[in-house]
Amino acid sequence: MVNKINVKKLSCYYNKKCVLNSLSINVVKNEILSVIGPANSGKTTFLRTLNRMSDLEVLFSRAGEVFLDEENIFDMNMQFLRRRVGMLFAMPIPLPMSIYDNIVYAPKRLGLINKKTDIDALVEQSLKDASLWDDVKDRLHTSAMRMSGGQQQRLCIARILAINPEVILFDEPCSGLDPISTAKVEESMLELKKKYTIVLVTNNVKQASRVSDKTAFFLMGKLIEVDKTDTLFISPKEKQTEYYITGRFG
């Protein structure tokens, strides 16, 4: 068991207001850590700090350290960090271009590929890994805006896979999807953890119990409890966790 991400006393503030309070947590390599908790408990802030997207916001400030393979991410070049830590947003956001171009956009900009045959192979592989290839292989050059929500979300996954990151962050990736699309996304997550380390924020407690190895419960900017998913769901140590997962929590 190797720790991929090591968060040490991380505190985050928006406009001096504390939204994450001295958080310490580990994410093990090739595991899925899911983060559950009510709205505004700081889950998104936590994720966006892991690839430093929150550092782009003016009102944001932070304290503490986050290590990715023993290296402090706050000392790293942001672009290199984001290449290693990909992020999937709650709403699927295809770029306004074709399916094909959505996949190759970042690898091209980052100079990862040049040869046309390599590019085609990359597109095919990424779409297959995101289980989207069969849906779209005949219309790779049509606009990505004209796909269903579930397909768009899988395209966004494929787009991240194309830059071959080490960690993938999911922020409520199924909140806008129907049950069948959700099942497909969950399926691909289980497939993905063989190669990647995953942090999954979800508002769906059942989803956490279905896919994750460990589960963390956040409440009002604090980490209340983190444990093996089975343990946490069967015998939570904290009363608040129990209330939340049994749905007795406001």
Next chain:
Amino acid sequence: MMKLSPKLSQKLSYMLLFIATMLAIIPVLIIIFLIIKNGYSAINWKFLTSMPEDGMRAGGIFPAIIGTFAIVMCAIVITLPVGVCAAIYLNEYAKDNFLTRLIKLAIVNLAGVPSVVYGLFGLGIFVMFLKLGVSIIAGALTLSIMELPVIITTARGALNSVPQSFREVSLSLGVSRWQTIRHIVLPNALSGILTGTILSIARISGETAPILFTAAAFYVPRLPDSIFDQVMALPYHLYIISTQIPNMPKNIIYGTALVLMMMVLTMSFVAIFARIYFRKRRKW
């Protein structure tokens, strides 16, 4: 007071709004109609492509058309890159601090400065201080200074219309800020910038005051050789022939006005159609 029934008040307010609209449109239509009616007889190929003759009372307006074209094109070539770069800086890079807000405020207000003020500024700076003389380049620089705030404002609007989420996605994939601007923001803002530019060209083509002291000549019997030459310009030529020259044939005055008006209107329509076209093709 008697209370109006909802139906009647609906009708009344509709009438009122309709009348206000007509008041705005009718004078414009009358002007266009008068110019066409009095001017079309002067318009022919020779009028558009030959030199003025007989103290401008006959012949054509070719040098004035060329002059206006030269000044306006020079002005846009200067304004567009500077304006777009400034807009990119203000929108995508500048921190939101006091200085930035001051600059943004100044830009909005500069658009309201009377154009004759720019003309005098151009005379002082470009013609006299920089010793460019009365020339195409001095006039173009003056028009550029005048049009910059407008171009910056339209370019910023176009940049703002590109959803923030596209930038976030691009950045989250490890793509740099500049590449994001270059490959995501600019291509999607281009249509807005383009239509804004066409409208700017239309607007500055008709300006007289900024070129009055900086570029325009009363009469130049030949075409310009370089950007350091004085030129005739349509709006100024129109002013001269309608006020300074006795026994000026009426149809030439109106004909000149018609040419100027058609230039401006055509460009405005091109801008409108470009906007419709791009809106239809927009992918989000």
